[in-house]
Amino acid sequence: MDLNILIWIHNHLVFSGLNPFFVFITNFGDHGIFGFFLSFLLMIKKETRLTGVIMLAALLLSVFFVNLTLKPLVARHRPFTFYDIDLILPKPNDFSFPSGHSSSVFAYTWAYFITRKNNWRWGLLVFAILVAYSRLYLFVHYPTDVLAGIAIGILCAYLSRWLVEKFKDKPWMVRFLTY
Template identity: 45%
Template sequence: MEFQILDALQTIHNPVLDTVMCGITRLGDAGIIWILLCIVLLVLPKTRKSGVILMAALLVDLVICNGILKPLVHRIRPFDVRTGIELLVKRPTDFSFPSGHTAASFASVMALYLAGEKKIWISSLGLAVLIAFSRLYLYVHYPTDVLGGVIIGVMAGALGYWLVKKVQELKNA
């Protein structure tokens, strides 16, 4: 069923959408958009705590996804199974599960939501959904990789928030 979804997405490809999806997925490369947002939040005194929460969420996500799950699950990517697919992006060299782009995106959304950044988290959610969809469109992840990334990202965002809260409580005790 996963290949049916991926193959169906191949039927909607066109030059404009290909360019847009490649651009959107690049925003998630190495979590760059979320790291840049984190830096901006950390620099501004008014949003510094939110920046710390976002940083914690991204670090938790990195450890869980790239440090634990990808090496443990060892899932090969869909383009390595369906070798006839022409990739529009640089060939990822790590494992497929979970989608790191998706996990970092949803960790960021959850961290921003819990930090109370109402203006930022809603637009971040829109971007996170687009990044997740781009991973399917570009045939670099299975749908369950993306779903796993959403779930793990939400958990990482919540855990990052909780860790910052606990450290703050210890500091204030």
């Protein structure tokens, strides 16, 4: 069923004029680089430092759980190995489940979303949704890979907030957060 949904998306929602946009979006989400950059940027100012720390922790948890643990453990092959399709980006070499792009982008986005109450969070959420959808659009993940990635990313955001809250009264963390 997963492959059938993906084929339906490919047959009905993929348009050559949108290909460069979705390649750009998925590449922008690569390796969590934007999330790392944004986290460090937020850590510069004292007022947003806590958010930056929580975002960075969420991103690191996501990388650990998804890329270093679940992907090798589950070892699900990507959809293009079972369905002949011309990919418009280089073939990823790692496994499919869960989506690392979806997990990482939702980890830092949701961490921002639950710690900052401004309009930027809505823009980040739209960006996260676009990155997750791009993985389906480009035929490199199954829908369940993306949904699992989103769920894991959101869980990592809550876990990172809990961890940072638990340790924020420790002297080393107080010094960092108030520096």
